[in-house]
Amino acid sequence: MTPSTPHTSRRLAGLALALAGAFAALPGLAQSGFPDKPVRLVVPFPPGGTSDISGRVLADALSRELGQPVIVENKAGAGGSVGARYVAESKADGYTLLLGTTSTNGTNSAVYKNLPFDAVKSFTPITRILEVPGVLSVNKNFPAKTYADFAKLVGQSPGKYVYASSGNGGATHMAMEYYKSLSGMRVVHVPYRGTGPALNDVIGGQVDMIYDTLASSMPHIKAGNLVPLALATPQRVKDLPDVPTFAELGLKSANDGFWNGVLAPAGLPADVLKTLHGAIVRALRTQAVQEKFAAAGAIVVEDTPAAFAKIIADDVAKWKKVAQDNRISAD
Template identity: 75%
Template sequence: MTTTKRSPNRHHCVAILLAVGSAAFGVQPAMAQAKYPDRPVRLVVPFPPGGTSDISARVLAEALAKELGQPVVVENKAGAGGSVGARYVAEAKPDGYTLLLGTTSTNGTNSAVYKNLPFDAVKSFTPITRILTVPGALSVNKKFPAANYQEFAALVKTSPGKFSYASSGNGGATHLAMEYYKTLSGMRVVHIPYRGTGPALNDVIAGQVDMIYDTLASSMPHIKSGAIVPMAIASPARLKELPNVPTFAELGLPRANEGFWNGVLAPAGLPPEVLKPLHSAIVAALKTPLVREKFAAAGALPVSDTPEAFTKIIADDVEKWSTLARNGGITAE
């Protein structure tokens, strides 16, 4: 008896060919990677709750969650001037699910004043965009014998070493910003470091120290109450809240006209297919009325960059602050 072989079903053959072709090109629908994001995103704040960075992170997280369609959870990992949280993110998987709320300190001044940071401010991260800048303000106590910057500058320049300024601590961003201003203006004032912005401001208000260079976010309540008097601000333009206070650029010191920034960074090696939608979502969130209004209430100005531009900003900051710290012998240790 002769057995006749049946021809394979045509549809069955097509299925086999498609499966082989998919395997050959690495396309396996059942195992395809899910589109980013498919689960909650963590935004690490490397400082304690309550400060400008923490507030800005929580405001951004609320708006960003709507853009991404996934929860954005803020986690505070404070310590070592922000280095603990920054290291945590630098060592995380570069998949877009662990992000850093970086600052002028974590990815700028810390590189200048700490000798053995466990990460590189530029190479260990994928910068995505800044989200805000906070103007710096040079203010004096209300007893200081100057009504404006011109009178202030004339008095300080003719009395080198007589006057003092407070900072939140050795090697902090406001300390280095004041030292940078000193190199540009040629003024000589004595540094008195404190353990935090609060105690520093309190002694300036009390008249124990003559002046302070601080973020406007911290200084504004005391400026409004008349406890301290602003001489100049580091801002792109005069602020509507302080229309009579000049910018450093107006005073002939354009290089001192840079405020402090917050931005979002991911671990190094973030793939383009994650970076692009994440960047777009953050920029969209920054344009929402919610973010703009709450940032303004905190004394901050919304801003966004391309990842390439943000990378250059960080690299330039590290170089600037490192040169300043090296020339001035400034450390935080």
Template identity: 50%
Template structure:
């Protein structure tokens, strides 16, 4: 007599279990995040990428209610950490920083790159834009860009520019400048921007293409002379230095950028949650102040806009790499 009610109870319990099993992912997703988040920085600690990441990570963790822990995984121009991120679970608990190197240059110069910059990631937002700068040693007899281009054209391949290494942002910027200005400069690659900067200060190389934060103090002290900045408008810290666009070289006018990404197939509601939180963080006065000290500008755009920027960057750098015959193993 008890068999039928017992079967009914078991059936109801099984159904409830099934429904609970189906509902659990949605429930967990709606309450995201429920544990700490890892933010992969594909460069060593101390650089501009790491600094931007840590400024954002601290505030993003407060906004999300869970710690955001920075994990530096440098090497191979950022490709090691970026490849690691591409293979992580798309659950919102492993995020990363995309840069002009990892998602613009690397796809153009590494034929065997282990990730696809436009397919293997979910964009969240571009966090910050950082001006680039072209500066010269004060011994160079050119006080402005017009004079420098005339000098370079009169001495093909006799003026050397230093870069952070083959395939680096500064290398690609130098090659793009050469193409746009129709000049021939000698490229001298270094193992990082530090040694290149030291030799530019010493006059071993005459020209340096660099992110503004690392060169700014030397420009202000007169140890380097800035000829142009790559930025949407003039930089407040250097109001007398024109942009490349003002000088008729708009192709060279792209700033460095640092964006927030996740592995491909991140659920749309988590993507939206992260975008909203990051945009809110970028609007905070203390974050704006810290970025201003770096010479950076907060961005906070939509995922679609950031994705379009990455696609454009890859295409641009492939053109430059092909023209300059840059290909790295």
């Protein structure tokens, strides 16, 4: 056996370092052993809403995929901006994530003048997890029961009819204003403090119509208190086969629903991003997640991080134009 020499030892040590560097550079090989402790998923809204429900469904399935607990934390306020800021200012190590929405990383950028974070630059997008269709509905006593009759009636009396929203500058308000700009319909906005009060007054007949998420409007549609006219969704909804999509009505640009997605702080390491993206996608493909999202009126979606980043950038640009054109702002 050839005895070791100082020169040989140095060569072996150098080879070991080179091999270690090569393995560390391999894509997808988690250098940090991520995750080795619980992960927090910040839901920037109060418990009980669509985002909170979807976040908890995902967290349960994601815990199994990651082999670590995924703990939901509700940090509500300012239309989701409080929770979004918290995540934006957190360490980019994969242990603090945001359940982002059309509001937190879209419409809020357009209506809040001094957000303490950038909806695009302050985050690492991982993937959307679901899309909730939007729906334009009228109360059961409204004289028009189809979109064609609605368009004719409203078009003949600009400014006569009113619509409710969950609040000034909210995602549903912005979506309705975007629809108005595309269709030429002139209806008056009545903002409420939340979806519940807005729905109550539409159902009660004090307000003519509402643009809402299908998830919160569907029970009232099934009860016969709301009449759906058009849906913002890729295809018709199984439970509402006679209701057309906006795309079918020639309003393709108004056909986007409201999304939820998972984001991390900007600067997330590539290996951690790959681990999280793979685990979330696997969780989304489980039967339990798909069934629970469907029960909430949501459609499961998944994106590459790059595709999700483009969706956010495009949304921010779109909503900023809507806000500017309609002079919409929030405190």
